[in-house]
Amino acid sequence: MATIRVxxxxxxxxxxxxxxxxxxxxxxxxxxxxxxxxxxxxxEVQVQKDKQPLSSISDENINKENRNSQKENRKNIVNPxxxxxxxxxxxxxxxxxxxxxxxxxxxxLKAKSKSMxxxxxxxxxxxxxxxxVEMERKGLIPPAELPExxxxxxxxxxxxxxxxxxxEQIKSDNDFFIIEEYSLEIYxxxxxxxxxxxxxxxxxxxQPDIDGSMRAILVDWLVEVSEEYKLHTETLYxxxxxxxxxxxxxxxxxxxxxxxxxxxxxxxSKYEEIYCPNIQEFVYxxxxxxxxxxxxxxxxLILKVLGFDLSIPTPLAFITAMCAINKISEKVKFLAMxxxxxxxxxxxxxxxxxxxxxxxxxxxxxxxxxxxxVWNEDxxxxxxxxxxxxxxxxxxxxxxxxxxxxxxxxxIQDKYKSQKYLNVSQLTPKERLFFKS
Numbered sequence: 457m458a459t460i461r462v463x464x465x466x467x468x469x470x471x472x473x474x475x476x477x478x479x480x481x482x483x484x485x486x487x488x489x490x491x492x493x494x495x496x497x498x499x500e501v502q503v504q505k506d507k508q509p510l511s512s513i514s515d516e517n518i519n520k521e522n523r524n525s526q527k528e529n530r531k532n533i534v535n536p537x538x539x540x541x542x543x544x545x546x547x548x549x550x551x552x553x554x555x556x557x558x559x560x561x562x563x564x565l566k567a568k569s570k571s572m573x574x575x576x577x578x579x580x581x582x583x584x585x586x587x588x589v590e591m592e593r594k595g596l597i598p599p600a601e602l603p604e605x606x607x608x609x610x611x612x613x614x615x616x617x618x619x620x621x622x623x624e625q626i627k628s629d630n631d632f633f634i635i636e637e638y639s640l641e642i643y644x645x646x647x648x649x650x651x652x653x654x655x656x657x658x659x660x661x662x663q664p665d666i667d668g669s670m671r672a673i674l675v676d677w678l679v680e681v682s683e684e685y686k687l688h689t690e691t692l693y694x695x696x697x698x699x700x701x702x703x704x705x706x707x708x709x710x711x712x713x714x715x716x717x718x719x720x721x722x723x724x725s726k727y728e729e730i731y732c733p734n735i736q737e738f739v740y741x742x743x744x745x746x747x748x749x750x751x752x753x754x755x756x757l758i759l760k761v762l763g764f765d766l767s768i769p770t771p772l773a774f775i776t777a778m779c780a781i782n783k784i785s786e787k788v789k790f791l792a793m794x795x796x797x798x799x800x801x802x803x804x805x806x807x808x809x810x811x812x813x814x815x816x817x818x819x820x821x822x823x824x825x826x827x828x829x830v831w832n833e834d835x836x837x838x839x840x841x842x843x844x845x846x847x848x849x850x851x852x853x854x855x856x857x858x859x860x861x862x863x864x865x866x867x868i869q870d871k872y873k874s875q876k877y878l879n880v881s882q883l884t885p886k887e888r889l890f891f892k893s
Contacts, residue, residue: 640838643777646769647840650811653765655700657807665709672801674699674717676865679797681741683871685733687725689793693770694724696800700807702758712754715746719754727766771796774815781838784819788826791880792818794872798856801865809849816841817849821857824890825883850889857885 591597660668675696682692698720702708708716718738725732739748775796779789795818799806806814816839824830831843860869860881872881 639777639781643774643781643838646773646777647812649767650769650774653701653762653768655697655807656704657804659700659704660803662707663703664707666703666713668803670710670713671699671703671803672865674713675800675803676867677714678717678721679867679871681721683867684741685725685737687733688728689797690770690772691721691724691728692797693772693800694728694766694768695721697768697770698723698758698762698766700803702761705761706757714742715750715754716758718742718746719751719758722751723755723758723766769811771799771811771814771818774812775818778815778819778835778839782835784823785826785828787878787880788819788822788828790872790877791822791825791883794868794877794880795821795853795857797868797872798860798863799853801863801868802852802856805852809852812839813841813846813849814853817846817853820846820850820890821853821885825885830890854885854889 588597592599660666660671678692678695681687682689695717699717702716702720718741722732722735722738735748735751738751739746772793775789775792778784779792792815796814799814809817816835820830820843836842863869869881871877873879
């Protein structure tokens with residue numbers, strides 16, 4: 457039968473075969489080892505307290521595993537640096553007068569500037585233009601004199617031109633061709649760019665439901681719209697270009713032709729104008745025939761067909777360039793604009809000629825009408841057109857010039873009848889052209 461054995465204290469129980477003297481020796485040895493272990497542990501705690509003065513570690517909260525890991529990492533512990541300013545007492549500042557404080561600040565600034573900044577001498581110091589002008593005004597230095605034979609060079613970086621000289625040289629916001637260093641390069645770029653994105657000349661023959669007379673009515677209506685909302689003439693040319701390019705690829709019913717023209721005008725005004733009319737205005741001018749949603753959807757379709765290529769050189773751009781480069785009078789320019797604007801009514805012949813050829817031909821007819829020199833070597837060099845090359849285009853514009861007062865569409869004639877354009881639409885053409893028969 458199993459019995460219950462009471463656990464006895466193994467330390468106090470004497471082992472078999474040992475005497476009391478040996479037992480006393482073992483106890484003394486055990487006491488000595490206990491004192492050494494206690495002293496060693498006390499030294500470790502003291503070292504740990506010296507290395508970490510801001511933290512207190514109690515022996516009761518540290519396990520044996522943590523104690524071993526601390527012994528291994530004790531060599532890598534860095535003593536934290538405690539700034540002395542944290543332990544400084546608060547200071548009470550005495551009331552100091554404003555003059556004393558400013559004097560101290562000035563002394564500090566002077567000491568700092570003397571030690572860190574080198575101002576240089578008067579000879580090696582650079583003066584700004586504003587300082588030079590101020591010194592000239594005070595009479596400290598004599599005013600600078602330019603040599604009399606020095607020619608004024610026009611350049612894009614010459615921002616110091618006077619306002620009066622700029623007004624005499626720039627008569628229009630679009631006359632950037634007066635910059636002689638870049639005018640020919642700009643004109644050459646326009647000549648290269650006009651060959652791209654051209655509408656098809658005979659596209660009207662493939663349209664099943666519209667014809668050239670409907671296009672002429674639409675263009676005449678767009679001229680009235682541009683005058684009603686005070687849009688630029690360039691906006692009108694861009695709108696006509698978008699319409700012709702769109703009709704070159706898409707068949708349109710006659711009931712939707714005005715919608716195409718409205719969306720094209722809205723798109724051109726957003727591209728060219730600073731303040732574009734609201735879309736509600738374009739819906740209103742159609743007498744609410746089309747809704748706002750229809751105009752937006754047609755605008756999206758036009759952009760998709762055109763491939764978002766909206767920057768096109770127009771005849772007006774070439775007229776502006778040629779008149780600026782060749783220094784042509786304002787009345788000749790307005791008459792050339794009138795002739796080119798008449799040409800957009802005849803879409804079949806208008807699309808067969810390049811915009812630059814139309815502009816050069818219109819200028820030649822305008823000079824001939826106003827009894828000025830028609831064409832010379834400078835015009836040939838600047839426009840890159842011989843007069844014989846322009847003969848078909850000149851005959852086309854001259855025919856429109858003669859038929860202008862009798863045309864059914866009269867919005868362009870009314871536009872150029874105003875004093876703003878020097879009444880050029882009321883001029884009568886010469887009986888004969890300047891070509892040698």
